[in-house]
Amino acid sequence: MSNIDLSINFAGIKAPNPFWLASAPPTNTGYQIMKAFEAGWGGAVWKTLGIPVQNVSSRYGSINYRDTRMAGLSNIELITDRPLADNLREIEEVKKHFPNHAVIASLMVESKKEWFQIVKDVENAGADGIELNFGCPHGMCERGMGSAVGQEPEVLNTIVQWVMEASSIPVITKLTPNISDITDPALAAVRGGTSALSLINTIKSIVGIDLDTYAPYPVVDGKGTNGGYCGPAVKPIALHMLKELAGHPEIRNTPISGIGGIETWRDVVEFILLGATSVQVCTAVMHYGFGIVREMEAGLRQFMSDKGYSTIYDFAGKAVPNVVEWKHLNLHYKVVASINADKCIGCQLCHIACDDGAHQAIALPINGSRVPEIIDENCVGCNLCSLVCPVEDCITMERRDDGSKTETWAERTVLGKIPEHFNDPRGGGVGHFVPEPSAALQYKRKDRSGRK
Amino acid sequence: MAEFNRPETPQDFIRNFAPKKPLMNSSEAYYESARCLYCYDAPCMDACPTHIDIPLFIKQINTGNIKGAAATIYDSNWLGNACGKVCPTEQLCEGSCVYTHQDMKPLQIGRLQNFATEAVMQAGSPLFSPGKDNGRKVAIVGAGPAGIACACELRVLGYSVEIFEAKALPTGLTVYGTAPYKITNEEALRENEYLQNQLGYTIHYNHPIQNAAQFAELEQGFDAVFLGLGLGATARLGIPGEDMPGVVGAVEFVEELRMKQSAYSIPDTVVVIGGGNTAVDAASESARMGASSVHLVYRRTKADMGAYDFEYATALGAGVKGVFEASPVRIEGEGRATGVTFARPDGTEFHLPADLVIKGTGQAKQGELLKHLPNISTDSKGRIVVDEAFQTTRPGYFAAGDAVNGGAEVVNAAYEGKCAAQGMHQWIQTNKA
Numbered sequence: 001m002s003n004i005d006l007s008i009n010f011a012g013i014k015a016p017n018p019f020w021l022a023s024a025p026p027t028n029t030g031y032q033i034m035k036a037f038e039a040g041w042g043g044a045v046w047k048t049l050g051i052p053v054q055n056v057s058s059r060y061g062s063i064n065y066r067d068t069r070m071a072g073l074s075n076i077e078l079i080t081d082r083p084l085a086d087n088l089r090e091i092e093e094v095k096k097h098f099p100n101h102a103v104i105a106s107l108m109v110e111s112k113k114e115w116f117q118i119v120k121d122v123e124n125a126g127a128d129g130i131e132l133n134f135g136c137p138h139g140m141c142e143r144g145m146g147s148a149v150g151q152e153p154e155v156l157n158t159i160v161q162w163v164m165e166a167s168s169i170p171v172i173t174k175l176t177p178n179i180s181d182i183t184d185p186a187l188a189a190v191r192g193g194t195s196a197l198s199l200i201n202t203i204k205s206i207v208g209i210d211l212d213t214y215a216p217y218p219v220v221d222g223k224g225t226n227g228g229y230c231g232p233a234v235k236p237i238a239l240h241m242l243k244e245l246a247g248h249p250e251i252r253n254t255p256i257s258g259i260g261g262i263e264t265w266r267d268v269v270e271f272i273l274l275g276a277t278s279v280q281v282c283t284a285v286m287h288y289g290f291g292i293v294r295e296m297e298a299g300l301r302q303f304m305s306d307k308g309y310s311t312i313y314d315f316a317g318k319a320v321p322n323v324v325e326w327k328h329l330n331l332h333y334k335v336v337a338s339i340n341a342d343k344c345i346g347c348q349l350c351h352i353a354c355d356d357g358a359h360q361a362i363a364l365p366i367n368g369s370r371v372p373e374i375i376d377e378n379c380v381g382c383n384l385c386s387l388v389c390p391v392e393d394c395i396t397m398e399r400r401d402d403g404s405k406t407e408t409w410a411e412r413t414v415l416g417k418i419p420e421h422f423n424d425p426r427g428g429g430v431g432h433f434v435p436e437p438s439a440a441l442q443y444k445r446k447d448r449s450g451r452k
Numbered sequence: 453m454a455e456f457n458r459p460e461t462p463q464d465f466i467r468n469f470a471p472k473k474p475l476m477n478s479s480e481a482y483y484e485s486a487r488c489l490y491c492y493d494a495p496c497m498d499a500c501p502t503h504i505d506i507p508l509f510i511k512q513i514n515t516g517n518i519k520g521a522a523a524t525i526y527d528s529n530w531l532g533n534a535c536g537k538v539c540p541t542e543q544l545c546e547g548s549c550v551y552t553h554q555d556m557k558p559l560q561i562g563r564l565q566n567f568a569t570e571a572v573m574q575a576g577s578p579l580f581s582p583g584k585d586n587g588r589k590v591a592i593v594g595a596g597p598a599g600i601a602c603a604c605e606l607r608v609l610g611y612s613v614e615i616f617e618a619k620a621l622p623t624g625l626t627v628y629g630t631a632p633y634k635i636t637n638e639e640a641l642r643e644n645e646y647l648q649n650q651l652g653y654t655i656h657y658n659h660p661i662q663n664a665a666q667f668a669e670l671e672q673g674f675d676a677v678f679l680g681l682g683l684g685a686t687a688r689l690g691i692p693g694e695d696m697p698g699v700v701g702a703v704e705f706v707e708e709l710r711m712k713q714s715a716y717s718i719p720d721t722v723v724v725i726g727g728g729n730t731a732v733d734a735a736s737e738s739a740r741m742g743a744s745s746v747h748l749v750y751r752r753t754k755a756d757m758g759a760y761d762f763e764y765a766t767a768l769g770a771g772v773k774g775v776f777e778a779s780p781v782r783i784e785g786e787g788r789a790t791g792v793t794f795a796r797p798d799g800t801e802f803h804l805p806a807d808l809v810i811k812g813t814g815q816a817k818q819g820e821l822l823k824h825l826p827n828i829s830t831d832s833k834g835r836i837v838v839d840e841a842f843q844t845t846r847p848g849y850f851a852a853g854d855a856v857n858g859g860a861e862v863v864n865a866a867y868e869g870k871c872a873a874q875g876m877h878q879w880i881q882t883n884k885a
Contacts, residue, residue, distance in 0.1 A: 346491075346550050349489060364493075370495065390489050
């Protein structure tokens, strides 16, 4: 692994590795950032600077899934509440101790004058780059900042132009996911001259309701407000938006810093495969501390070693071409589930998931065993059983077509082979076995008590 | 040197009989309940004689509906708390947990059941209320698990219920005959109190029903009679010396131990004869009481033992030594037992000294009592014969529990008692309309 070089040059911002802290509570102080650099982080985006705010008490709420804490985290904390001068002094000190690490100043102000002033201030303090916070979907957006800017491509474009005019260091525009088409603000930023993009900021959310006070979490004296949602739960949304940018002809040459639910090396590799060339992390650090980077770095190095990569640029974006529109998927590809009876523990979740939630292709055994049986001819290869199965590698999807034929919906459309009317026999489900509706009546709700 | 010191104070006793399934705290219950896979047609439910909807109550614990979890448990099993503690879950629900098929730890179903039921008992949260009074009365003989379950079910159906109990305490062998590390006296009694507070059945203590006249009275005063008689005293070995002081039945030994606790003084050298769960329990408890030498002697091989493997392992852990393929020939001693002579299959004899000989040879049936009730048939093993509705061959008399099944777990009695109540309800509706 000795020939692996994790260092990056992200739009001119150099860092010893792609692991950056996202602008958030873990980057509130120079103390935290220096502690993070000591722990192995390669860069940090400072908690957003601007006119210091007043925060509320009770700031975070989370989604706990079964025994997993903070599968998703929602926050209503605003930007920094510390004086700018204190932050600038600490930026300077951090850069003095860590000249080779990336320190990026996240900024959020209103007027052109303020933008010019604060850009100069952070440059003078020694910041390696600037990130424009056009993402926060709570609090600041009510005052015309944060996601209020990210949702207005024209306003965003204007501010990017101001900052590019004022700045002599690289500028990253951070986007909000709270928008129909992420390419709209991304294009506005690129056309405004931004050096790079980062996404996603948090998703507008209500994470839950307190069942005693009827107020949303986090509860502030009997009331709450919408928060910004992040953590592992948002990763799929982030990956999709990342792909939208990395695959866009006018955007893809702009470096992208990936953000959204990154916690493990796998997440890191996935973001890089979809085109990110640095990653930013917040929730995982808020949950486990800065030491979480050790697992990310070790895993990334192992992956690169196994695959023979020297730098992250060797594989950055490699998954992008494989994300296509649905109409370009091969309709002849066929997989069927297979249950390894030696591994099966008999929970029968595959049966009930398929019977109730999918395509009635897994039968209960009639021989007294508890190992369900796949009905090959009914199996549409949806994967659901393999997803619910609690045993590693017990249900696998086996390929049944020989790979010789490829035909997509787009191709069929051209050939006039697609179903055109409501009872068209060319529909895919024609001939697929479905039970008679009345067959459902044999399943009576269990009488739990024996009492009538 | 014994594994355990002799308990001198109640605290010592509690320490020596530390609960085998201690109460979970809410964090442990949360994390443990999260492991449940919510199997379809879950094997644990099938393995439970009362068919508690185990995946449901575990999910309810995980989602913070603890009262709902307890309701799910009690819906199926009126002794839900006791069963969570005393059930051989290793053999029943937990033994059938699908995790075991990949050598993973099964869900701790018994402890989760305790967690939910303890919560409602400690809060005193009622889950049930008596049904609308239907003007009918049922007499129950015996306040053991079968009788209590039958009483609860009948109360929900609107019957008035009076239980006649020969002893001073309710719950039968739960309080008198269970190993103290499974359930304490207080725990056993509290569940009955919790149920009685909600459902309002009467228990007449120290009120044995033991002659024909009393049964006739019950027939006069009640629409039906339920027999939850349990079993009788420990069966006789039929060997010389059996009636000497220093020789005691296992059931009687456990009862005395449970009632006296730290005040009970165990002799130094103990021999327990038998290979069933009660024998193994008695041996275990002797060791935990500080006896320096405890031998469990069984006439057949280790593999033939009726006791569950985990119970035997518990006994070994307490310092009990197992001796197999040895039948008792006679109990030695002059005026008081001093030892037992055993015979090997090849006829050779050997002697084990003993200050206390415990006969774990099973309980006799209630044959004498049943003589007062003509027309109640028993089978070749002395068990009361009942039909599917748990009605005996004497119309209007129903029976369940050990007297019917020959001696099983609390959970079996709880289930049968409940079913018998339903059987009585059907019978009374048809025959007393």
